[in-house]
Amino acid sequence: MEADFSEMRNELQSRDALWRRIQLKCQQLHAELLKIGEYEDMQEIQIKHQSSCLQLTEQLENKNAELLLLSQSQEHQRKELNKIRNHIYRKEQSHRSEQERMKTEISDLTEELHQKEITIATIMEKASPLERWLKMELEIKAKLLAKQQLLDFRYKVIKSENIHLKEMV
Numbered sequence: 001m002e003a004d005f006s007e008m009r010n011e012l013q014s015r016d017a018l019w020r021r022i023q024l025k026c027q028q029l030h031a032e033l034l035k036i037g038e039y040e041d042m043q044e045i046q047i048k049h050q051s052s053c054l055q056l057t058e059q060l061e062n063k064n065a066e067l068l069l070l071s072q073s074q075e076h077q078r079k080e081l082n083k084i085r086n087h088i089y090r091k092e093q094s095h096r097s098e099q100e101r102m103k104t105e106i107s108d109l110t111e112e113l114h115q116k117e118i119t120i121a122t123i124m125e126k127a128s129p130l131e132r133w134l135k136m137e138l139e140i141k142a143k144l145l146a147k148q149q150l151l152d153f154r155y156k157v158i159k160s161e162n163i164h165l166k167e168m169v
Contacts, residue, residue, distance in 0.1 A: 008070055015063055022056050 005074060008067060012067055019060050
């Protein structure tokens with residue numbers, strides 16, 4: 001966009017320089033016409049030169065009108081570009097704030113996870129002695145259960161012997 005503006009400025013300066021040269025040339029031609037004032041066709045030559053100067057002036061005016069249109073178009077494009085830049089800026093700001101929110105949320109979740117890990121480690125530390133105690137209790141209960149089963153078995157054997165002896169008596 002800046003390059004187009006610079007190019008248009010250069011073209012305008014170039015045309016301005018051309019316009020000055022044309023004016024200078026016109027002045028020189030005018031001076032020559034005055035010198036040639038003795039000739040009868042001086043007015044005809046002057047008219048031709050003025051006509052060509054007018055044509056060049058018209059061409060320059062046309063070019064200036066084109067440059068003005070280009071300048072207006074460029075201004076419109078600049079406004080559109082500014083709108084787009086503003087939109088992008090707002091989107092970037094929104095994205096940054098969303099990123100910050102997510103970073104904060106991740107940080108909070110990480111802290112919460114860390115606290116839970118500490119809690120789990122603490123529970124595991126406390127659970128380890130309880131686990132050993134439970135194993136011991138289970139072993140004791142298993143031994144007692146085995147003794148109980150053995151005693152039940154002996155009781156049934158003795159009972160069956162008693163029944164057998166009663167029948168024999």
